[in-house]
Amino acid sequence: MKGTDTQEVIEHQPDLTMSDTVPLEQRYKASMVLSGAGDALGYNHGHWEFENDGVFIHEEVQKRGGLGKLDAIDFPVSDDTVMHLATAEALVKVGKGKGASLPVLYRALVEKYIVSMTDMNGRGAGLTCMSSVAKHRQRTDEDIKIPFDKRGGGCGAAMRAMCIGLRFPDPEQEHLLIAVSVESGRLTHHHPTGYLGALAAALFTAYAVRGTLPVEAWGHRLLEVLDKAKEYVRHSGNCVELNMEHWDYFGIQWKSYLEKRGILDGKSKPQFPESYGVKERESFYRAVSFKGCGGASGHDAPMIAYDALLKAGDSWVELANHGFFHGGDSDSTAVIAAAWWGALFGFRGVPEINYQRLEYRDRLSKLGQRLYELRGKSLGTEKE
Numbered sequence: 001m002k003g004t005d006t007q008e009v010i011e012h013q014p015d016l017t018m019s020d021t022v023p024l025e026q027r028y029k030a031s032m033v034l035s036g037a038g039d040a041l042g043y044n045h046g047h048w049e050f051e052n053d054g055v056f057i058h059e060e061v062q063k064r065g066g067l068g069k070l071d072a073i074d075f076p077v078s079d080d081t082v083m084h085l086a087t088a089e090a091l092v093k094v095g096k097g098k099g100a101s102l103p104v105l106y107r108a109l110v111e112k113y114i115v116s117m118t119d120m121n122g123r124g125a126g127l128t129c130m131s132s133v134a135k136h137r138q139r140t141d142e143d144i145k146i147p148f149d150k151r152g153g154g155c156g157a158a159m160r161a162m163c164i165g166l167r168f169p170d171p172e173q174e175h176l177l178i179a180v181s182v183e184s185g186r187l188t189h190h191h192p193t194g195y196l197g198a199l200a201a202a203l204f205t206a207y208a209v210r211g212t213l214p215v216e217a218w219g220h221r222l223l224e225v226l227d228k229a230k231e232y233v234r235h236s237g238n239c240v241e242l243n244m245e246h247w248d249y250f251g252i253q254w255k256s257y258l259e260k261r262g263i264l265d266g267k268s269k270p271q272f273p274e275s276y277g278v279k280e281r282e283s284f285y286r287a288v289s290f291k292g293c294g295g296a297s298g299h300d301a302p303m304i305a306y307d308a309l310l311k312a313g314d315s316w317v318e319l320a321n322h323g324f325f326h327g328g329d330s331d332s333t334a335v336i337a338a339a340w341w342g343a344l345f346g347f348r349g350v351p352e353i354n355y356q357r358l359e360y361r362d363r364l365s366k367l368g369q370r371l372y373e374l375r376g377k378s379l380g381t382e383k384e
Contacts, residue, residue: 022345022346022348023346024209024372025369025372026346026347027208027209027342027343027344027345027346028166028209028343028368028369028371028372028375029342029364029365029368029369029372030342030343030345030346030347030350030368031162031163031166031205031208031209031339031340031342031343031368032084032088032163032166032339032342032364032365032367032368032371033342033347033355033358033361033364033365033368034338034339034341034342034347034350034355035081035084035162035335035336035338035339035342035364036077036081036084036335036355036358036359036360036361036364037072037338037350037354037355037358038319038320038323038324038331038334038335038337038338038339039077039078039080039081039084039159039331039332039334039335039338040072040075040076040077040078040081040331040358040359041067041070041072041075041320041324041325041334041354042078042323042324042325042330042331042332042333042334042335043075043076043077043078043080043123043124043330043331043334044075045075045076045122046078046122046124048060048325048330048331049078049124049329049330049331050124051327051330052293052327052328053282053327054278054279054281054282054325054326054327055278055279055282057325057326057327057330058278058321058325061325067316067317067320067321067351067354068317068351068353068354069353070353070354071353071354071357072353072354072355072356072357072358072359072361073357073358073359075358076122076123076359077123077358077359077360078123078124078331078335079116079120079123079124079125079126079129080159080160080331080332080335081335081360081364082116082119082120082123083113083116083129083156083159083160084159084160084161084162084163084335084339085116085360085363085364085367086109086112086113086115086116086160087109087112087160087161087163087164087184088163088166088367088371089112089367090105090108090109090111090112091105091163091164091167091371091374092367092370092371092374093108093112094108094379095374095377096374096377096378096379100379101379102176102179102180102183102379105180105379106144106183106184106187107142107144109184109187110136110144110187113129113133113136113187113188114133114136114137116133117130117133117134117137124331126154126156128149128151128152128154128156128188128189128194129156129188129189132146132149132187132188132189133188136187144187145186145190145238146186146187146188146190147190147239148190148191148239148242148243149189149190149191149194150191150246151191152188152189152190152191152193152194153189153191153192153193153194153249153290153297153298153299154189154194154296154297154298155194155197155295155296155297155298155300155301155329155332156188156189156194157184157185157186157188157189157194157195157197157198157298158185158194158197158198158200158201158298158301158302158332158336159201159301159331159332159335159336160184160198161181161184161185161197161198161199161201161202162201162202162205162335162336162339162340163202163205163339163367163371164177164180164181164184164198164201164202164205165177165201165202165203165204165205165206165207165208165209165343166205166206166209166343166368166371166372166375167180167371167374167375168180168202168206168376169205169206169209169210169375169376170206170210170375170376171210173376174225174228175228175232176379177199177202177203177206178199178225178228178229178232179232180202181195181198181199181201181202181203182195182196182198182199182229182232182233182236184198185197185198185199185298186238189298190239191243191246191298192233192243192246192247192249192250193246193249193250193290193297193298193299194297194298195298196226196229196250196298196299197250197297197298197299197301197302198298199222199225199226199229200222200254200302200303200306201301201302201305201336201339203218203221203222203225204218204222204302204306204340205339205340205343207221208340208341208343208344209343209375211344215309215310215344216263216266216267216268216269216270216310217263217266217267218306219254219257219258219261219263219264219266219306220258220263220264220265220266220267221266222254223251223254223255223258226250226251226254230244230247233247249299250298250299253288253299253300253303254299254303256288257288257303257307261307261310263310270310270311272311276311278321278326281322281326282294282326282327284307285300285304285326285327285328286327286328288300288303288304289328293328293329294326294327294328294329294333295326295328295329295330295332295333296328296329296332301329301332301333301336302336304323304326304333304337305323305333305334305336305337305340306337307322307323308322308323308333308337309323309337309340309341312341314344314345314348314349315349316341316345316349316350316351316354319337319338319341320334323337323338324337324338
């Protein structure tokens with residue numbers, strides 16, 4: 001693909017040295033707060049999330065004066081942020097040291113997800129999340145497993161997992177990141193396409209925190225980590241045969257995407273069509289989706305978010321244009337893309353109006369602070 005007439009090599013990549021100039025503590029807070037801002041803007045009371053015409057959404061944004069005029073107070077968060085808060089609160093609640101362990105964390109996640117369902121009025125909660133959490137709520141035993149679900153490949157696990165990468169960012173913690181993202185995902189989406197989306201969302205957040213791996217290499221690394229996740233699922237003993245039967249789709253779709261962008265090797269710069277406007281992006285997002293709704297599945301929600309980050313570089317405006325405002329499940333791609341962007345760049349270049357009066361901003365910021373304080377710490381009783 002390199003050098004063809006129809007491809008543009010993007011030289012403007014995120015300057016990862018910028019992350020060195022923004023304090024890590026601020027990047028943690030920004031990752032949480034901006035994830036909520038992206039979600040709220042992509043959702044827009046459900047008007048834009050459930051709008052299939054991306055051109056119409058962009059026209060609506062311009063009628064309001066552009067991104068820099070969108071006041072967060074007018075955009076409540078969706079179910080995505082409510083459940084992301086729940087994940088982060090469980091991670092913080094369990095913390096570290098004596099009494100902290102993976103089983104305790106998984107139980108805390110269940111409890112927080114159950115509570116989150118009381119805050120879903122008008123937030124567009126997903127049917128899979130709601131039905132799965134209802135099963136947990138009705139249980140009388142201590143088991144947290146739910147049956148394998150052939151229809152559990154949606155993006156509901158991915159949209160709430162970025163904070164797992166904030167909690168376990170270090171390379172030596174990769175086994176914990178894999179386990180927690182997979183199991184947190186399987187609490188509602190027991191299907192590889194669903195919970196591997198959670199893995200991608202968490203893993204790329206960890207890469208953003210480290211700031212040492214070029215963004216164009218993230219996808220290549222994901223394919224390598226998928227092999228480790230496969231071994232983890234094999235050894236978990238939880239519906240192994242059914243999981244393996246449906247395993248390959250996620251990796252196949254991601255490999256195909258990386259080939260299209262010319263970054264399968266993890267070294268090259270991404271290549272985009274010379275014309276990659278709203279209509280072209282809409283067509284591409286539908287093409288990589290499961291059933292024509294870009295961002296609705298576990299594989300393509302982080303994929304579209306990644307595509308937006310690759311194209312936008314350090315521009316919040318371009319990230320929004322590509323990752324927030326499109327037909328399909330726009331708030332889910334937005335909540336993921338904005339979390340990664342915040343972990344890289346903090347609040348630099350983001351209009352304060354987009355997040356200053358955001359619903360739950362203080363909760364998100366405080367959780368970012370707590371996750372910063374816990375980063376890299378062991379859970380206490382597991383073997384590192």
